[in-house]
Amino acid sequence: MLGATGTIGRATAGALLRRGHDVVCLVRPHANAAAVRPDSATAGLPDRLTVRTADVSDPVALARDGFAGERFDAVVSCMASRTGAPADAWAVDHRAHLNVLEAAQRAGVQHFVLLSAICVQKPLLAFQQAKLAFEAALIGSGLRYSIVRPTAFFKSLSGQIERVRAGKPFLLFGDGTLTACKPISDGDLADFIAGCLEDESRWNRILPIGGPGEAITPRQQGEALFALLGRPPRFRQVPVALLDAIIGGLSLAGALVPSLAAKAELARIGRYYATESMLVLDPATGRYDAAATPSTGTETLFDFYRAVLGGAAAPERGDHAVF
Template identity: 40%
Template sequence: MGWSATLLVFSCGFATRGAPYRRAVTARARVVAIPALAGTSCTGERVVVVGASGYIGRAVVHNAARRGYDTTAVVRDLRAARLAQTDGVRVVQADVCDQSSLQRRGGPLEPGAADVVICCLASRRGTARDAEAVDYAATMNCVRAAVACGCRHFVLLSAICVRSAERQEPHALHFQDCKLRVEEQLRALAAAGVLSHSIVRPTAFFKSVCNQFERVAEGGRFTYFDLGGGRCIRSNPISERDLAAALVDTIAEPARRNSVWQIGGPNRPLSKIEQGALMAAAAGRPPPATVGVPIGVLHAVVGALELLARLTRAAPVEDAAEIARILRYYATEDMVAVGEGEVYGSDSLVDFYRTVAAEGREYDPYVAIFDSREAVESFGGGASGCSDAGRGSPTSERRARAVDELARGADVAAAAAGSAQN
């Protein structure tokens, strides 16, 4: 579909810095009575990261292992085995769409094998079928496997946009409803005393707000959806490194137990136009010329596709209509978390843009995490979905990771308009 192709074009990576891996502790340890320090504490649990080959999952594996947690990364491809041997991370092949694969003998969640699960699964596109298969069914497989394993805590990477489904807003999306249903199941398990949880709902990712960087750096126009009077959406995005640290923090923080944590980065909320100006400044250019596309254009596209989907009942058309609704959602909804306890981390958006400007379009965030492209390739166990379609080359896997971010609050609508303008 054209919409999907548009999403693929505007992916961009960013830098992640940090201490190198150290070998994880192997002895099982319980929580010790020391204050939890954000971004650094380790209380000794055995941690299983599901979705470990995805954009955020990789960073979570890195953060947990660096702190000293006994860390297991769940992937679909054991090409990661060499990294596990050298960096103290146990990498296990499992199919999240098959609960028995997680619980089998030698599997990541066989009985007694783990204490905490951090789930970073996300559907590739956010369409109804993808969302049901991954955002709900596969994630619930992980929840049930965690219970059967005897885990004490489950950390769910959700999204701030799930609040739309929670409020039953008319423009809520299918994948948001799927994530909300998982959250409700976790609350029921906590109420029954079976499994505690932490639900983390981030705003946008740094990667999702740099989709027009190359064009702006070359002196091109910055395109955004005009909500009326030149108004556009705002966000305070968070870096993958900071988000990963927050997810791991929840293990040792009692205040995050059985709660929802909306989280954004340290920058004040910035409009799309302000983000475009920061891109230009990072590239050593004056603020770019801006093109505001009336939001009515996107409303018309959504309406036409919804009508066509009702008339044809064809799966590809239904998927296109849902993707268009997703694009409209992120073109019209602020992704802001600035309440008490909601601002986290130290990575600034302007520093991220400067790094992208210095490194160029081939800059790969995974190289920054693992120090070499060979380590990246050895760790790349495929995307976190239930389909192998589109895999097989580094380019196809990078594209798959770009689409994965749509269901995590990816801010791609303006990029879609920009693509149409070019």
């Protein structure tokens, strides 16, 4: 397994263990290997999980330190670039995954389960193009594959909890109805990913997947937060044109200062998520279709909000937050 130091990867490692699999996690150098070992609430994980440090960017090191000459039945990858910036995306989402695919074929792997993203349906950004390029390589590899494309994660939609709890308004792009998603929890997504190894209906397929319930807009997310706090809703609208102006300015400055070009790409990522729904895209109409977006699991985003407001720890959101 790859990507076990992330929140989805950590949950997936636990789901695989609960299903009786022997799991070897390949951790990139300098990653926090301890992060793959959650607390005792995940039964059996500390004792049954094997962690190996392997440089996935180096095919020789990957084979020597990761696969180590052993035979494996399957690879499950939750690995992703940390920022989505072009260089990082092509190095990790594409090239490193190609290295893993080649090593997997030599190790006798029969099934490759890939955590991708639903946003690759409309690939306007470098990280989406990199993911699609590897998806195509995996499909053409001859291995059995399951490509999982989840909708929004709970952690991506948790950034305004403390803001609202502190009495500030909920920020919206436009009127808050530009986009919608069917958020999925770490646990529900992990169970779906692990189930790909056993459920033949998920073999050799691209699998969009969301959480339970109806699709929800950012405005509905804010309304739910205020209702859980027993307060009247308060919103502040941010025009999308402001993001366009920021992107334009950073792009011009980036011609002279490379670090600003990278910031421009991050701003483009933010704009994408502010204006595109995380739902199945109907290629015939060009519209997002909530009814065509499959659902799984039992935990809703509002269950998650309730838990965090009740004292549960909010997840680390890293480099992927818009707010």
